[in-house]
Amino acid sequence: MAGGGPGRGARDDEFLEFAATRSSHLYRSACLLTGGDTHLAEDLVQETLGRMYAVWRTGGWRPGTKRIDNPAAYAQGVLYRLFLSHVRRRSSTERPVGDLPDRAAPAGDSSLRVTLIEALARLSPRDRAVLVLRYWEDVSVEETAELLGASPGAVRTQTSRALTRLRALIGDALPDLALR
Template identity: 65%
Template sequence: MGRIGAGRGAKDAEFLELVSGHTGRLYRSACLLTGGDTHQAEDLVQEALGRMYVLWRRKAWTGGRHRIDNPGAYAHTVMVRVFLAQKRRRSSDERPTDQLPESAGREQDGALRLTLLDALGRLSVQDRAVLVLRYWEDRSVEESAEVLRLSSGAVRTRTSRALARLRGQLGDSLAELAAR
């Protein structure tokens, strides 16, 4: 194997390390973004990692002015942008439903999780994305604004309104929510 082949092997090994370290977090975030649709979440993670791999192979990735310092965070950014782009161009063969498939969950909080996923699923795509970024991934307003390509003020406003909509769907008390 020549110098070029050895360089590719090292890059591929670095990419596999990134994938193994961040796929779980990406998948959990994708599940929240898709409203609990695990198949769509898997597709979303695969698409994001595919796009990351294309970037990874480029020479500009490892140096130069376009260097990405935190590939894990960038992978989340790519995934959220892919999700938003897919929702903008939803194909005509998709049929939204208000029923979740039967799935085994934890006995303690299964109903609570399903209720939360259902409520997240009823939010708009942008509202869901901002809540996942801000509260699930614990990103700052500025980081969320960069990912969503919005201003910081727009992220604050959207977050406030999304939380109000979520509270309107779920009620104010935890006991009321758990009873559903």
């Protein structure tokens, strides 16, 4: 890259390595957040990596802020904020078709997994974000609160309510599915 100054090529190589190792994890999280919308998940991951690259190019420094010590956690936070920003847009509820034709689940997906993903898709975006962060990503209440811009108490309350909603959506099918 012309005019990039010393170290720019090394930073680019480091970013490419980071992107290669983290993109599949980001994609799985994005798929859960979007309720299985793989196209939106891909868009969110690309936007996350684009924003990460902008920060990475500068060496992780921004005026008035500190250096990013954990790029993976920072990328997860960017992904969640992008997702919540997307669902706030009016156009996020538009759908080109009503229902897609049924298709076979990929090999290896169990009924439990499919049921959980479908139930997650029926939750509100904020509920999905809290549950995915807390139980899929295994993020602490405090870190979840920081990522979502809420208090730890609000995260605990929202987690409890989201789990109640999820249980209501799944109903009595969960014990039967878990035994398979």
